Amino acid sequence: MTKTSDLQSLIGTEVGVSRWITVDQARIDAFAEITEDRQFIHIDPEAAKHTPFGGTIAHGFLTLSLASAMSYDAVRPLDGVVMGVNYGFDKLRFIAPVPAGSNIRGRFKLLSAEDRGGGRWLLKHELTVEIEGADKPALIAEWLGMQMVG
Numbered sequence: 001m002t003k004t005s006d007l008q009s010l011i012g013t014e015v016g017v018s019r020w021i022t023v024d025q026a027r028i029d030a031f032a033e034i035t036e037d038r039q040f041i042h043i044d045p046e047a048a049k050h051t052p053f054g055g056t057i058a059h060g061f062l063t064l065s066l067a068s069a070m071s072y073d074a075v076r077p078l079d080g081v082v083m084g085v086n087y088g089f090d091k092l093r094f095i096a097p098v099p100a101g102s103n104i105r106g107r108f109k110l111l112s113a114e115d116r117g118g119g120r121w122l123l124k125h126e127l128t129v130e131i132e133g134a135d136k137p138a139l140i141a142e143w144l145g146m147q148m149v150g
Contacts (some may be wrong), residue, residue: 001078001079001080001081002076002078004079007110011110011113012110014107014108015074015108016076016094017105017106017108018073018074018107019073020101020104020105021066021103021105022101023058023100023101024138027062028058028059028062031065032059035059037059037061040139041053041057042057042058042059045057055100057097058100060094060139061140062098063104064092066129067127067129071106071108071127073106075108075125079149080149081147081148082148083148086123086145087144087145088143089144090142091140091142092139092141093140093141094138095137095138095139096136097138098131102131102134103140104132105130106129107127107129108127110125111124112124115117120149121148124143124144125143126143127140127143128140128143131140146147
């Protein structure tokens with residue numbers, strides 16, 4: 001748990017790194033089905049071989065959707081937190097594709113912490129999703145989360 005009194009000293013620092021998560025073809029296929037995004041670049045390995053990617057890649061939104069799991073791994077909740085809610089994104093960029101079979105993880109840097117009163121804290125984290133062994137990250141985002149402290 002993180003004390004609210006410590007938040008200002010954490011701004012600008014990396015506050016956590018998640019475990020590696022494997023993005024295999026089965027996960028990509030399941031995401032394609034549930035979202036109805038069945039573009040061949042995601043689900044047809046034979047056709048995807050003939051693209052500049054050389055094989056299937058994860059949906060950008062699949063990579064983004066794994067941010068919640070990464071956050072649970074890496075970001076300690078505030079002391080006395082009752083619940084947290086996703087508040088959205090200020091910036092989001094998909095930088096590099098995630099090839100099927102890759103491992104990804106999230107790095108979190110606290111950018112700001114705003115006391116909204118009534119036990120509500122708006123936290124902004126820079127999220128960088130790394131692809132194991134790659135030079136460029138899969139995505140970089142400024143993610144807002146509201147934590148309610150009781």
